[in-house]
Amino acid sequence: MSEARRRALEAVALSMAGRGWAVFPIMPGRKFPPAWHRADTCPGTGPCAGGHVTPEHLATTDPETIARVWAKVPYNVAVFAGKSGRHVIDCDVRKPTEPAGPDGWEELQALAAHRGGPLPDTWTTSTPSGGRQLWYPVPPGVRLSSTVKHIAAHVDTRGWGGYALAPGSVRDDGAYELFDDTEGPELPGWLVQASVRLPPTASTGRTEKPVAAPDAYTATALRAECDRVRAAPSGRRNKALSTAAYALGQLVGADLLDEATARAELENAVAAWNTPGSWGKDTGVITTALAAGSRNRRRVTPRAGSRRVA
Ligand SMILES: [Zn+2]
Known part of the structure:
Protein backbone atom coordinates (compact mmCIF):
# COMPACT_ATOMS: atom_id res chain seq x y z
CA MET A 1 0.00 0.00 0.00
CA VAL A 196 -39.55 1.31 9.01
CA ARG A 197 -39.10 -2.29 10.04
CA LEU A 198 -42.22 -3.99 11.27
CA PRO A 199 -42.08 -5.48 14.75
CA PRO A 200 -41.38 -9.23 14.91
CA THR A 201 -45.06 -10.07 15.52
CA ALA A 202 -45.89 -9.12 11.96
CA SER A 203 -47.02 -12.59 10.96
CA THR A 204 -43.73 -14.19 10.01
CA GLY A 205 -44.96 -17.13 12.09
CA ARG A 206 -41.35 -18.07 12.76
CA THR A 207 -40.61 -16.00 15.84
CA GLU A 208 -39.84 -18.32 18.73
CA LYS A 209 -41.07 -15.98 21.39
CA PRO A 210 -43.41 -13.38 19.99
CA VAL A 211 -42.73 -9.96 21.41
CA ALA A 212 -45.76 -7.74 21.46
CA ALA A 213 -45.24 -4.52 19.56
CA PRO A 214 -45.38 -1.65 22.03
CA ASP A 215 -48.85 -0.10 22.10
CA ALA A 216 -49.20 3.58 21.32
CA TYR A 217 -48.82 4.63 24.93
CA THR A 218 -45.71 2.53 25.45
CA ALA A 219 -44.16 3.60 22.15
CA THR A 220 -44.70 7.26 23.09
CA ALA A 221 -43.18 6.73 26.52
CA LEU A 222 -40.20 4.92 25.01
CA ARG A 223 -39.56 7.72 22.54
CA ALA A 224 -39.99 10.45 25.15
CA GLU A 225 -37.66 8.82 27.68
CA CYS A 226 -34.97 8.24 25.06
CA ASP A 227 -35.33 11.80 23.72
CA ARG A 228 -34.77 13.09 27.26
CA VAL A 229 -31.63 10.96 27.58
CA ARG A 230 -30.36 12.13 24.20
CA ALA A 231 -30.94 15.79 25.06
CA ALA A 232 -29.51 15.68 28.60
CA PRO A 233 -26.61 18.13 29.05
CA SER A 234 -23.33 16.72 30.32
CA GLY A 235 -23.42 16.82 34.11
CA ARG A 236 -27.05 15.64 34.18
CA ARG A 237 -26.68 12.65 31.93
CA ASN A 238 -26.20 10.03 34.59
CA LYS A 239 -29.35 11.12 36.38
CA ALA A 240 -31.34 11.39 33.15
CA LEU A 241 -30.26 7.92 32.04
CA SER A 242 -31.02 6.35 35.39
CA THR A 243 -34.46 8.01 35.53
CA ALA A 244 -35.35 6.97 31.99
CA ALA A 245 -34.14 3.39 32.43
CA TYR A 246 -36.10 3.07 35.67
CA ALA A 247 -39.29 4.36 34.00
CA LEU A 248 -38.87 1.98 31.07
CA GLY A 249 -38.04 -0.84 33.50
CA GLN A 250 -41.45 -0.30 35.05
CA LEU A 251 -43.04 -0.86 31.64
CA VAL A 252 -40.91 -3.98 31.19
CA GLY A 253 -42.12 -5.24 34.56
CA ALA A 254 -45.71 -4.66 33.46
CA ASP A 255 -45.08 -6.71 30.29
CA LEU A 256 -45.80 -3.68 28.15
CA LEU A 257 -42.29 -3.43 26.77
CA ASP A 258 -39.67 -5.95 25.75
CA GLU A 259 -36.52 -5.63 27.86
CA ALA A 260 -34.17 -6.00 24.87
CA THR A 261 -36.00 -3.20 23.04
CA ALA A 262 -35.78 -0.89 26.06
CA ARG A 263 -32.07 -1.63 26.44
CA ALA A 264 -31.31 -1.17 22.73
CA GLU A 265 -33.17 2.15 22.53
CA LEU A 266 -31.48 3.46 25.68
CA GLU A 267 -28.07 2.42 24.36
CA ASN A 268 -28.77 4.19 21.08
CA ALA A 269 -29.76 7.33 23.01
CA VAL A 270 -26.51 7.14 24.96
CA ALA A 271 -24.56 6.69 21.71
CA ALA A 272 -25.79 10.14 20.66
CA TRP A 273 -23.70 11.63 23.48
CA ASN A 274 -20.59 10.43 21.66
CA THR A 275 -18.83 9.61 24.94
CA PRO A 276 -17.34 6.15 24.34
CA GLY A 277 -15.10 6.61 27.38
CA SER A 278 -18.06 6.20 29.73
CA TRP A 279 -19.84 3.47 27.75
CA GLY A 280 -19.12 0.76 30.34
CA LYS A 281 -20.46 2.90 33.16
CA ASP A 282 -23.53 3.97 31.13
CA THR A 283 -24.53 0.43 30.21
CA GLY A 284 -24.14 -0.47 33.88
CA VAL A 285 -26.58 2.30 34.81
CA ILE A 286 -29.04 0.99 32.21
CA THR A 287 -28.84 -2.57 33.56
CA THR A 288 -29.25 -1.52 37.18
CA ALA A 289 -32.08 0.96 36.63
CA LEU A 290 -34.00 -1.30 34.22
CA ALA A 291 -33.88 -4.09 36.81
CA ALA A 292 -34.93 -1.75 39.64
CA GLY A 293 -37.81 -0.36 37.59
CA SER A 294 -39.07 -3.76 36.54
CA ARG A 295 -39.27 -4.84 40.20
CA ASN A 296 -41.57 -1.87 40.78
CA ARG A 297 -43.78 -2.31 37.75
CA ARG A 298 -46.39 0.24 36.80
CA ARG A 299 -50.01 -0.67 37.34
CA VAL A 300 -51.94 -0.22 34.17
CA THR A 301 -55.71 -0.11 34.17
CA PRO A 302 -57.51 -0.63 30.89
CA ARG A 303 -60.28 1.91 30.68
CA ALA A 304 -62.71 2.51 27.81
CA GLY A 305 -60.36 1.15 25.23
CA SER A 306 -57.38 3.15 26.38
CA ARG A 307 -54.70 2.53 28.93
CA ARG A 308 -54.09 4.75 31.89
CA VAL A 309 -51.13 4.50 34.12
CA ALA A 310 -51.86 4.49 37.82
ZN1 LIG B 1 -14.47 -5.13 23.46
Missing part, protein backbone atom coordinates in the same frame (compact mmCIF):
# COMPACT_ATOMS: atom_id res chain seq x y z
CA SER A 2 1.46 3.31 -0.96
CA GLU A 3 1.94 6.26 1.31
CA ALA A 4 -0.07 8.30 -1.18
CA ARG A 5 -3.10 6.05 -0.66
CA ARG A 6 -2.78 6.23 3.11
CA ARG A 7 -2.66 10.00 2.92
CA ALA A 8 -5.64 10.11 0.58
CA LEU A 9 -7.72 7.94 2.92
CA GLU A 10 -6.70 9.99 5.94
CA ALA A 11 -7.90 13.06 4.04
CA VAL A 12 -11.19 11.30 3.26
CA ALA A 13 -11.72 10.44 6.94
CA LEU A 14 -11.02 14.05 7.97
CA SER A 15 -13.28 15.40 5.26
CA MET A 16 -16.17 13.15 6.30
CA ALA A 17 -15.66 14.18 9.93
CA GLY A 18 -15.67 17.79 8.76
CA ARG A 19 -19.24 17.17 7.56
CA GLY A 20 -20.10 16.03 11.09
CA TRP A 21 -20.08 12.37 10.10
CA ALA A 22 -18.75 9.74 12.50
CA VAL A 23 -16.01 7.59 10.96
CA PHE A 24 -14.39 4.31 11.87
CA PRO A 25 -11.48 2.41 10.22
CA ILE A 26 -12.13 -0.65 8.04
CA MET A 27 -9.30 -3.06 7.21
CA PRO A 28 -7.53 -1.91 4.02
CA GLY A 29 -9.04 -3.24 0.81
CA ARG A 30 -12.11 -4.57 2.60
CA LYS A 31 -15.74 -3.62 2.78
CA PHE A 32 -15.91 -5.09 6.30
CA PRO A 33 -15.22 -5.82 9.06
CA PRO A 34 -14.31 -2.77 11.12
CA ALA A 35 -10.76 -2.86 12.48
CA TRP A 36 -12.09 -3.97 15.85
CA HIS A 37 -12.78 -7.15 17.81
CA ARG A 38 -16.17 -8.81 18.22
CA ALA A 39 -18.02 -8.94 21.52
CA ASP A 40 -17.22 -12.63 21.99
CA THR A 41 -13.47 -12.02 21.71
CA CYS A 42 -13.41 -8.82 23.79
CA PRO A 43 -10.12 -8.48 25.70
CA GLY A 44 -11.79 -6.16 28.24
CA THR A 45 -8.98 -3.64 27.94
CA GLY A 46 -8.60 -0.12 26.54
CA PRO A 47 -11.95 1.41 25.59
CA CYS A 48 -13.57 -1.93 26.60
CA ALA A 49 -12.19 -1.79 30.18
CA GLY A 50 -15.69 -1.05 31.51
CA GLY A 51 -17.49 -3.41 29.10
CA HIS A 52 -17.39 -4.11 25.38
CA VAL A 53 -17.92 -1.09 23.14
CA THR A 54 -18.88 -1.26 19.48
CA PRO A 55 -17.41 0.49 16.45
CA GLU A 56 -20.60 2.53 16.22
CA HIS A 57 -20.02 3.93 19.68
CA LEU A 58 -16.34 4.56 18.95
CA ALA A 59 -16.96 6.17 15.56
CA THR A 60 -15.75 9.73 15.80
CA THR A 61 -15.57 13.17 14.23
CA ASP A 62 -12.48 14.12 16.28
CA PRO A 63 -9.63 15.18 13.94
CA GLU A 64 -6.88 14.24 16.41
CA THR A 65 -8.21 10.73 16.89
CA ILE A 66 -8.57 10.33 13.13
CA ALA A 67 -5.03 11.56 12.45
CA ARG A 68 -3.70 9.07 15.02
CA VAL A 69 -5.69 6.09 13.71
CA TRP A 70 -4.92 6.75 10.04
CA ALA A 71 -1.27 7.71 10.70
CA LYS A 72 0.25 4.39 9.59
CA VAL A 73 -2.40 2.25 7.93
CA PRO A 74 -4.44 3.03 4.76
CA TYR A 75 -7.76 2.11 6.37
CA ASN A 76 -10.94 2.39 4.38
CA VAL A 77 -13.39 4.86 5.88
CA ALA A 78 -16.72 3.69 7.29
CA VAL A 79 -19.34 6.35 8.07
CA PHE A 80 -21.89 5.24 10.67
CA ALA A 81 -25.11 6.46 9.12
CA GLY A 82 -27.50 6.93 12.04
CA LYS A 83 -24.89 8.58 14.23
CA SER A 84 -24.15 10.94 11.33
CA GLY A 85 -27.79 11.93 10.87
CA ARG A 86 -28.05 10.14 7.52
CA HIS A 87 -30.08 7.29 6.11
CA VAL A 88 -28.27 5.63 3.24
CA ILE A 89 -30.39 3.99 0.55
CA ASP A 90 -28.17 1.26 -0.87
CA CYS A 91 -29.17 0.23 -4.40
CA ASP A 92 -27.33 -2.91 -5.48
CA VAL A 93 -26.84 -4.43 -8.92
CA ARG A 94 -28.12 -7.89 -9.78
CA LYS A 95 -25.67 -10.72 -9.33
CA PRO A 96 -24.40 -12.39 -12.52
CA THR A 97 -26.18 -15.56 -11.39
CA GLU A 98 -29.57 -13.84 -11.16
CA PRO A 99 -32.05 -13.88 -14.04
CA ALA A 100 -32.52 -10.63 -15.94
CA GLY A 101 -34.60 -7.97 -14.20
CA PRO A 102 -34.46 -4.54 -12.62
CA ASP A 103 -31.49 -3.57 -10.44
CA GLY A 104 -31.85 -1.78 -7.11
CA TRP A 105 -31.88 1.72 -8.59
CA GLU A 106 -34.64 0.76 -11.04
CA GLU A 107 -36.61 -0.91 -8.24
CA LEU A 108 -36.32 2.27 -6.16
CA GLN A 109 -37.51 4.47 -9.02
CA ALA A 110 -40.44 2.13 -9.65
CA LEU A 111 -41.34 2.22 -5.98
CA ALA A 112 -41.24 6.03 -5.97
CA ALA A 113 -43.54 6.13 -8.99
CA HIS A 114 -45.91 3.59 -7.41
CA ARG A 115 -46.12 5.50 -4.14
CA GLY A 116 -46.33 8.86 -5.87
CA GLY A 117 -43.37 10.06 -3.85
CA PRO A 118 -40.46 12.21 -4.92
CA LEU A 119 -36.96 10.77 -5.23
CA PRO A 120 -34.92 13.96 -4.89
CA ASP A 121 -31.28 14.17 -5.90
CA THR A 122 -28.96 13.88 -2.93
CA TRP A 123 -25.33 13.25 -2.02
CA THR A 124 -24.67 9.92 -3.76
CA THR A 125 -21.77 7.49 -4.03
CA SER A 126 -21.11 4.70 -6.51
CA THR A 127 -19.81 1.30 -5.40
CA PRO A 128 -17.14 -0.84 -7.10
CA SER A 129 -19.80 -3.28 -8.31
CA GLY A 130 -21.78 -0.48 -9.97
CA GLY A 131 -24.40 0.11 -7.30
CA ARG A 132 -25.26 3.50 -5.91
CA GLN A 133 -25.85 4.77 -2.40
CA LEU A 134 -28.05 7.78 -1.64
CA TRP A 135 -27.12 9.54 1.59
CA TYR A 136 -30.29 11.39 2.67
CA PRO A 137 -30.36 13.60 5.76
CA VAL A 138 -32.80 12.18 8.32
CA PRO A 139 -35.70 14.48 9.31
CA PRO A 140 -35.62 15.69 12.94
CA GLY A 141 -37.16 13.27 15.43
CA VAL A 142 -37.00 10.33 13.03
CA ARG A 143 -34.91 7.33 13.98
CA LEU A 144 -34.34 4.49 11.54
CA SER A 145 -32.51 1.19 11.82
CA SER A 146 -30.85 -0.58 8.93
CA THR A 147 -32.86 -2.90 6.69
CA VAL A 148 -31.92 -5.73 4.33
CA LYS A 149 -34.00 -6.41 1.21
CA HIS A 150 -36.91 -4.74 2.97
CA ILE A 151 -37.62 -1.82 0.65
CA ALA A 152 -37.03 -3.91 -2.46
CA ALA A 153 -35.13 -7.06 -3.47
CA HIS A 154 -31.94 -5.14 -4.31
CA VAL A 155 -32.34 -2.17 -1.96
CA ASP A 156 -30.92 -2.17 1.58
CA THR A 157 -30.78 0.78 3.96
CA ARG A 158 -28.13 1.85 6.45
CA GLY A 159 -29.40 3.63 9.52
CA TRP A 160 -28.49 3.20 13.19
CA GLY A 161 -26.27 0.17 13.56
CA GLY A 162 -25.15 0.39 9.94
CA TYR A 163 -22.39 2.05 8.00
CA ALA A 164 -21.47 2.84 4.42
CA LEU A 165 -18.01 3.33 2.94
CA ALA A 166 -16.96 6.88 2.11
CA PRO A 167 -15.94 7.73 -1.45
CA GLY A 168 -12.22 7.13 -1.85
CA SER A 169 -12.40 3.79 -0.03
CA VAL A 170 -10.84 1.04 -2.12
CA ARG A 171 -11.51 -2.65 -2.67
CA ASP A 172 -9.67 -5.14 -4.88
CA ASP A 173 -12.37 -4.71 -7.52
CA GLY A 174 -12.43 -0.91 -7.53
CA ALA A 175 -13.16 2.22 -5.57
CA TYR A 176 -16.15 3.95 -4.03
CA GLU A 177 -16.61 7.26 -5.79
CA LEU A 178 -18.61 10.42 -5.33
CA PHE A 179 -21.38 10.20 -7.92
CA ASP A 180 -23.40 13.31 -7.08
CA ASP A 181 -22.42 16.03 -4.59
CA THR A 182 -25.91 17.56 -4.43
CA GLU A 183 -26.93 18.60 -0.92
CA GLY A 184 -30.57 17.70 -1.31
CA PRO A 185 -33.60 17.77 0.99
CA GLU A 186 -34.32 15.34 3.80
CA LEU A 187 -35.32 11.72 3.26
CA PRO A 188 -38.83 11.96 1.74
CA GLY A 189 -41.73 10.77 3.90
CA TRP A 190 -42.60 7.79 1.73
CA LEU A 191 -39.03 6.50 2.11
CA VAL A 192 -39.17 7.02 5.86
CA GLN A 193 -42.30 4.85 5.93
CA ALA A 194 -40.78 2.28 3.59
CA SER A 195 -37.68 2.07 5.79
Whole structure:
Protein backbone atom coordinates (compact mmCIF):
# COMPACT_ATOMS: atom_id res chain seq x y z
CA MET A 1 0.00 0.00 0.00
CA SER A 2 1.46 3.31 -0.96
CA GLU A 3 1.94 6.26 1.31
CA ALA A 4 -0.07 8.30 -1.18
CA ARG A 5 -3.10 6.05 -0.66
CA ARG A 6 -2.78 6.23 3.11
CA ARG A 7 -2.66 10.00 2.92
CA ALA A 8 -5.64 10.11 0.58
CA LEU A 9 -7.72 7.94 2.92
CA GLU A 10 -6.70 9.99 5.94
CA ALA A 11 -7.90 13.06 4.04
CA VAL A 12 -11.19 11.30 3.26
CA ALA A 13 -11.72 10.44 6.94
CA LEU A 14 -11.02 14.05 7.97
CA SER A 15 -13.28 15.40 5.26
CA MET A 16 -16.17 13.15 6.30
CA ALA A 17 -15.66 14.18 9.93
CA GLY A 18 -15.67 17.79 8.76
CA ARG A 19 -19.24 17.17 7.56
CA GLY A 20 -20.10 16.03 11.09
CA TRP A 21 -20.08 12.37 10.10
CA ALA A 22 -18.75 9.74 12.50
CA VAL A 23 -16.01 7.59 10.96
CA PHE A 24 -14.39 4.31 11.87
CA PRO A 25 -11.48 2.41 10.22
CA ILE A 26 -12.13 -0.65 8.04
CA MET A 27 -9.30 -3.06 7.21
CA PRO A 28 -7.53 -1.91 4.02
CA GLY A 29 -9.04 -3.24 0.81
CA ARG A 30 -12.11 -4.57 2.60
CA LYS A 31 -15.74 -3.62 2.78
CA PHE A 32 -15.91 -5.09 6.30
CA PRO A 33 -15.22 -5.82 9.06
CA PRO A 34 -14.31 -2.77 11.12
CA ALA A 35 -10.76 -2.86 12.48
CA TRP A 36 -12.09 -3.97 15.85
CA HIS A 37 -12.78 -7.15 17.81
CA ARG A 38 -16.17 -8.81 18.22
CA ALA A 39 -18.02 -8.94 21.52
CA ASP A 40 -17.22 -12.63 21.99
CA THR A 41 -13.47 -12.02 21.71
CA CYS A 42 -13.41 -8.82 23.79
CA PRO A 43 -10.12 -8.48 25.70
CA GLY A 44 -11.79 -6.16 28.24
CA THR A 45 -8.98 -3.64 27.94
CA GLY A 46 -8.60 -0.12 26.54
CA PRO A 47 -11.95 1.41 25.59
CA CYS A 48 -13.57 -1.93 26.60
CA ALA A 49 -12.19 -1.79 30.18
CA GLY A 50 -15.69 -1.05 31.51
CA GLY A 51 -17.49 -3.41 29.10
CA HIS A 52 -17.39 -4.11 25.38
CA VAL A 53 -17.92 -1.09 23.14
CA THR A 54 -18.88 -1.26 19.48
CA PRO A 55 -17.41 0.49 16.45
CA GLU A 56 -20.60 2.53 16.22
CA HIS A 57 -20.02 3.93 19.68
CA LEU A 58 -16.34 4.56 18.95
CA ALA A 59 -16.96 6.17 15.56
CA THR A 60 -15.75 9.73 15.80
CA THR A 61 -15.57 13.17 14.23
CA ASP A 62 -12.48 14.12 16.28
CA PRO A 63 -9.63 15.18 13.94
CA GLU A 64 -6.88 14.24 16.41
CA THR A 65 -8.21 10.73 16.89
CA ILE A 66 -8.57 10.33 13.13
CA ALA A 67 -5.03 11.56 12.45
CA ARG A 68 -3.70 9.07 15.02
CA VAL A 69 -5.69 6.09 13.71
CA TRP A 70 -4.92 6.75 10.04
CA ALA A 71 -1.27 7.71 10.70
CA LYS A 72 0.25 4.39 9.59
CA VAL A 73 -2.40 2.25 7.93
CA PRO A 74 -4.44 3.03 4.76
CA TYR A 75 -7.76 2.11 6.37
CA ASN A 76 -10.94 2.39 4.38
CA VAL A 77 -13.39 4.86 5.88
CA ALA A 78 -16.72 3.69 7.29
CA VAL A 79 -19.34 6.35 8.07
CA PHE A 80 -21.89 5.24 10.67
CA ALA A 81 -25.11 6.46 9.12
CA GLY A 82 -27.50 6.93 12.04
CA LYS A 83 -24.89 8.58 14.23
CA SER A 84 -24.15 10.94 11.33
CA GLY A 85 -27.79 11.93 10.87
CA ARG A 86 -28.05 10.14 7.52
CA HIS A 87 -30.08 7.29 6.11
CA VAL A 88 -28.27 5.63 3.24
CA ILE A 89 -30.39 3.99 0.55
CA ASP A 90 -28.17 1.26 -0.87
CA CYS A 91 -29.17 0.23 -4.40
CA ASP A 92 -27.33 -2.91 -5.48
CA VAL A 93 -26.84 -4.43 -8.92
CA ARG A 94 -28.12 -7.89 -9.78
CA LYS A 95 -25.67 -10.72 -9.33
CA PRO A 96 -24.40 -12.39 -12.52
CA THR A 97 -26.18 -15.56 -11.39
CA GLU A 98 -29.57 -13.84 -11.16
CA PRO A 99 -32.05 -13.88 -14.04
CA ALA A 100 -32.52 -10.63 -15.94
CA GLY A 101 -34.60 -7.97 -14.20
CA PRO A 102 -34.46 -4.54 -12.62
CA ASP A 103 -31.49 -3.57 -10.44
CA GLY A 104 -31.85 -1.78 -7.11
CA TRP A 105 -31.88 1.72 -8.59
CA GLU A 106 -34.64 0.76 -11.04
CA GLU A 107 -36.61 -0.91 -8.24
CA LEU A 108 -36.32 2.27 -6.16
CA GLN A 109 -37.51 4.47 -9.02
CA ALA A 110 -40.44 2.13 -9.65
CA LEU A 111 -41.34 2.22 -5.98
CA ALA A 112 -41.24 6.03 -5.97
CA ALA A 113 -43.54 6.13 -8.99
CA HIS A 114 -45.91 3.59 -7.41
CA ARG A 115 -46.12 5.50 -4.14
CA GLY A 116 -46.33 8.86 -5.87
CA GLY A 117 -43.37 10.06 -3.85
CA PRO A 118 -40.46 12.21 -4.92
CA LEU A 119 -36.96 10.77 -5.23
CA PRO A 120 -34.92 13.96 -4.89
CA ASP A 121 -31.28 14.17 -5.90
CA THR A 122 -28.96 13.88 -2.93
CA TRP A 123 -25.33 13.25 -2.02
CA THR A 124 -24.67 9.92 -3.76
CA THR A 125 -21.77 7.49 -4.03
CA SER A 126 -21.11 4.70 -6.51
CA THR A 127 -19.81 1.30 -5.40
CA PRO A 128 -17.14 -0.84 -7.10
CA SER A 129 -19.80 -3.28 -8.31
CA GLY A 130 -21.78 -0.48 -9.97
CA GLY A 131 -24.40 0.11 -7.30
CA ARG A 132 -25.26 3.50 -5.91
CA GLN A 133 -25.85 4.77 -2.40
CA LEU A 134 -28.05 7.78 -1.64
CA TRP A 135 -27.12 9.54 1.59
CA TYR A 136 -30.29 11.39 2.67
CA PRO A 137 -30.36 13.60 5.76
CA VAL A 138 -32.80 12.18 8.32
CA PRO A 139 -35.70 14.48 9.31
CA PRO A 140 -35.62 15.69 12.94
CA GLY A 141 -37.16 13.27 15.43
CA VAL A 142 -37.00 10.33 13.03
CA ARG A 143 -34.91 7.33 13.98
CA LEU A 144 -34.34 4.49 11.54
CA SER A 145 -32.51 1.19 11.82
CA SER A 146 -30.85 -0.58 8.93
CA THR A 147 -32.86 -2.90 6.69
CA VAL A 148 -31.92 -5.73 4.33
CA LYS A 149 -34.00 -6.41 1.21
CA HIS A 150 -36.91 -4.74 2.97
CA ILE A 151 -37.62 -1.82 0.65
CA ALA A 152 -37.03 -3.91 -2.46
CA ALA A 153 -35.13 -7.06 -3.47
CA HIS A 154 -31.94 -5.14 -4.31
CA VAL A 155 -32.34 -2.17 -1.96
CA ASP A 156 -30.92 -2.17 1.58
CA THR A 157 -30.78 0.78 3.96
CA ARG A 158 -28.13 1.85 6.45
CA GLY A 159 -29.40 3.63 9.52
CA TRP A 160 -28.49 3.20 13.19
CA GLY A 161 -26.27 0.17 13.56
CA GLY A 162 -25.15 0.39 9.94
CA TYR A 163 -22.39 2.05 8.00
CA ALA A 164 -21.47 2.84 4.42
CA LEU A 165 -18.01 3.33 2.94
CA ALA A 166 -16.96 6.88 2.11
CA PRO A 167 -15.94 7.73 -1.45
CA GLY A 168 -12.22 7.13 -1.85
CA SER A 169 -12.40 3.79 -0.03
CA VAL A 170 -10.84 1.04 -2.12
CA ARG A 171 -11.51 -2.65 -2.67
CA ASP A 172 -9.67 -5.14 -4.88
CA ASP A 173 -12.37 -4.71 -7.52
CA GLY A 174 -12.43 -0.91 -7.53
CA ALA A 175 -13.16 2.22 -5.57
CA TYR A 176 -16.15 3.95 -4.03
CA GLU A 177 -16.61 7.26 -5.79
CA LEU A 178 -18.61 10.42 -5.33
CA PHE A 179 -21.38 10.20 -7.92
CA ASP A 180 -23.40 13.31 -7.08
CA ASP A 181 -22.42 16.03 -4.59
CA THR A 182 -25.91 17.56 -4.43
CA GLU A 183 -26.93 18.60 -0.92
CA GLY A 184 -30.57 17.70 -1.31
CA PRO A 185 -33.60 17.77 0.99
CA GLU A 186 -34.32 15.34 3.80
CA LEU A 187 -35.32 11.72 3.26
CA PRO A 188 -38.83 11.96 1.74
CA GLY A 189 -41.73 10.77 3.90
CA TRP A 190 -42.60 7.79 1.73
CA LEU A 191 -39.03 6.50 2.11
CA VAL A 192 -39.17 7.02 5.86
CA GLN A 193 -42.30 4.85 5.93
CA ALA A 194 -40.78 2.28 3.59
CA SER A 195 -37.68 2.07 5.79
CA VAL A 196 -39.55 1.31 9.01
CA ARG A 197 -39.10 -2.29 10.04
CA LEU A 198 -42.22 -3.99 11.27
CA PRO A 199 -42.08 -5.48 14.75
CA PRO A 200 -41.38 -9.23 14.91
CA THR A 201 -45.06 -10.07 15.52
CA ALA A 202 -45.89 -9.12 11.96
CA SER A 203 -47.02 -12.59 10.96
CA THR A 204 -43.73 -14.19 10.01
CA GLY A 205 -44.96 -17.13 12.09
CA ARG A 206 -41.35 -18.07 12.76
CA THR A 207 -40.61 -16.00 15.84
CA GLU A 208 -39.84 -18.32 18.73
CA LYS A 209 -41.07 -15.98 21.39
CA PRO A 210 -43.41 -13.38 19.99
CA VAL A 211 -42.73 -9.96 21.41
CA ALA A 212 -45.76 -7.74 21.46
CA ALA A 213 -45.24 -4.52 19.56
CA PRO A 214 -45.38 -1.65 22.03
CA ASP A 215 -48.85 -0.10 22.10
CA ALA A 216 -49.20 3.58 21.32
CA TYR A 217 -48.82 4.63 24.93
CA THR A 218 -45.71 2.53 25.45
CA ALA A 219 -44.16 3.60 22.15
CA THR A 220 -44.70 7.26 23.09
CA ALA A 221 -43.18 6.73 26.52
CA LEU A 222 -40.20 4.92 25.01
CA ARG A 223 -39.56 7.72 22.54
CA ALA A 224 -39.99 10.45 25.15
CA GLU A 225 -37.66 8.82 27.68
CA CYS A 226 -34.97 8.24 25.06
CA ASP A 227 -35.33 11.80 23.72
CA ARG A 228 -34.77 13.09 27.26
CA VAL A 229 -31.63 10.96 27.58
CA ARG A 230 -30.36 12.13 24.20
CA ALA A 231 -30.94 15.79 25.06
CA ALA A 232 -29.51 15.68 28.60
CA PRO A 233 -26.61 18.13 29.05
CA SER A 234 -23.33 16.72 30.32
CA GLY A 235 -23.42 16.82 34.11
CA ARG A 236 -27.05 15.64 34.18
CA ARG A 237 -26.68 12.65 31.93
CA ASN A 238 -26.20 10.03 34.59
CA LYS A 239 -29.35 11.12 36.38
CA ALA A 240 -31.34 11.39 33.15
CA LEU A 241 -30.26 7.92 32.04
CA SER A 242 -31.02 6.35 35.39
CA THR A 243 -34.46 8.01 35.53
CA ALA A 244 -35.35 6.97 31.99
CA ALA A 245 -34.14 3.39 32.43
CA TYR A 246 -36.10 3.07 35.67
CA ALA A 247 -39.29 4.36 34.00
CA LEU A 248 -38.87 1.98 31.07
CA GLY A 249 -38.04 -0.84 33.50
CA GLN A 250 -41.45 -0.30 35.05
CA LEU A 251 -43.04 -0.86 31.64
CA VAL A 252 -40.91 -3.98 31.19
CA GLY A 253 -42.12 -5.24 34.56
CA ALA A 254 -45.71 -4.66 33.46
CA ASP A 255 -45.08 -6.71 30.29
CA LEU A 256 -45.80 -3.68 28.15
CA LEU A 257 -42.29 -3.43 26.77
CA ASP A 258 -39.67 -5.95 25.75
CA GLU A 259 -36.52 -5.63 27.86
CA ALA A 260 -34.17 -6.00 24.87
CA THR A 261 -36.00 -3.20 23.04
CA ALA A 262 -35.78 -0.89 26.06
CA ARG A 263 -32.07 -1.63 26.44
CA ALA A 264 -31.31 -1.17 22.73
CA GLU A 265 -33.17 2.15 22.53
CA LEU A 266 -31.48 3.46 25.68
CA GLU A 267 -28.07 2.42 24.36
CA ASN A 268 -28.77 4.19 21.08
CA ALA A 269 -29.76 7.33 23.01
CA VAL A 270 -26.51 7.14 24.96
CA ALA A 271 -24.56 6.69 21.71
CA ALA A 272 -25.79 10.14 20.66
CA TRP A 273 -23.70 11.63 23.48
CA ASN A 274 -20.59 10.43 21.66
CA THR A 275 -18.83 9.61 24.94
CA PRO A 276 -17.34 6.15 24.34
CA GLY A 277 -15.10 6.61 27.38
CA SER A 278 -18.06 6.20 29.73
CA TRP A 279 -19.84 3.47 27.75
CA GLY A 280 -19.12 0.76 30.34
CA LYS A 281 -20.46 2.90 33.16
CA ASP A 282 -23.53 3.97 31.13
CA THR A 283 -24.53 0.43 30.21
CA GLY A 284 -24.14 -0.47 33.88
CA VAL A 285 -26.58 2.30 34.81
CA ILE A 286 -29.04 0.99 32.21
CA THR A 287 -28.84 -2.57 33.56
CA THR A 288 -29.25 -1.52 37.18
CA ALA A 289 -32.08 0.96 36.63
CA LEU A 290 -34.00 -1.30 34.22
CA ALA A 291 -33.88 -4.09 36.81
CA ALA A 292 -34.93 -1.75 39.64
CA GLY A 293 -37.81 -0.36 37.59
CA SER A 294 -39.07 -3.76 36.54
CA ARG A 295 -39.27 -4.84 40.20
CA ASN A 296 -41.57 -1.87 40.78
CA ARG A 297 -43.78 -2.31 37.75
CA ARG A 298 -46.39 0.24 36.80
CA ARG A 299 -50.01 -0.67 37.34
CA VAL A 300 -51.94 -0.22 34.17
CA THR A 301 -55.71 -0.11 34.17
CA PRO A 302 -57.51 -0.63 30.89
CA ARG A 303 -60.28 1.91 30.68
CA ALA A 304 -62.71 2.51 27.81
CA GLY A 305 -60.36 1.15 25.23
CA SER A 306 -57.38 3.15 26.38
CA ARG A 307 -54.70 2.53 28.93
CA ARG A 308 -54.09 4.75 31.89
CA VAL A 309 -51.13 4.50 34.12
CA ALA A 310 -51.86 4.49 37.82
ZN1 LIG B 1 -14.47 -5.13 23.46
